[in-house]
Amino acid sequence: MSLINGLPAHVLLVHFVVVLVPLTALALTVCAIWPSAAHRVGIVLPLLALVTLASVPLATQAGEWLEEHVDSDSLVRRHAALGDGLLPWVGGLFVLAVFVWWAARRPAASGAGTSRGIRRSAAPVRIAAAVLSLVVAAGAAVDVYRIGDSGAKAAWHDGFSKTASGGDGDDN
Numbered sequence: 001m002s003l004i005n006g007l008p009a010h011v012l013l014v015h016f017v018v019v020l021v022p023l024t025a026l027a028l029t030v031c032a033i034w035p036s037a038a039h040r041v042g043i044v045l046p047l048l049a050l051v052t053l054a055s056v057p058l059a060t061q062a063g064e065w066l067e068e069h070v071d072s073d074s075l076v077r078r079h080a081a082l083g084d085g086l087l088p089w090v091g092g093l094f095v096l097a098v099f100v101w102w103a104a105r106r107p108a109a110s111g112a113g114t115s116r117g118i119r120r121s122a123a124p125v126r127i128a129a130a131v132l133s134l135v136v137a138a139g140a141a142v143d144v145y146r147i148g149d150s151g152a153k154a155a156w157h158d159g160f161s162k163t164a165s166g167g168d169g170d171d172n
Contacts, residue, residue, distance in 0.1 A: 021052055021090060
């Protein structure tokens with residue numbers, strides 16, 4: 001996919017990534033910390049993570065096409081290099097989302113969720129999942145910010161005037 005309605009597809013697809021990665025990170029963190037939230041959210045959590053995971057290669061491929069069609073400079077190369085590092089973070093979000101969803105379903109499915117012994121033995125796993133979720137969610141969110149910031153700098157450096165031009169039809 002290279003163009004959508006005459007615009008580079010990357011410019012449009014990147015908005016899915018910018019919204020979905022932090023949303024998935026937040027949902028994962030909440031569900032990992034509060035198992036009752038994971039139980040309520042249900043299958044939506046891993047499905048959201050799957051859509052997020054699918055959006056990253058689409059935006060990346062469209063970005064690679066765009067990179068071939070713009071003047072290459074150090075800002076564009078930096079943005080492209082940073083963009084290549086997002087997929088592992090989002091893959092981690094997906095794997096953890098599936099695990100958190102599965103763990104939230106397990107006690108209810110086995111009927112053993114009320115047993116105190118099972119809850120205690122599950123506590124270290126839940127704590128580990130919560131810590132991992134926090135780390136991966138923070139890493140993914142920071143990476144999206146860094147990639148977006150570098151992309152904005154690549155697209156807009158020297159591309160605007162700090163003073164208004166007055167030529168936008170303000171003379172009505």
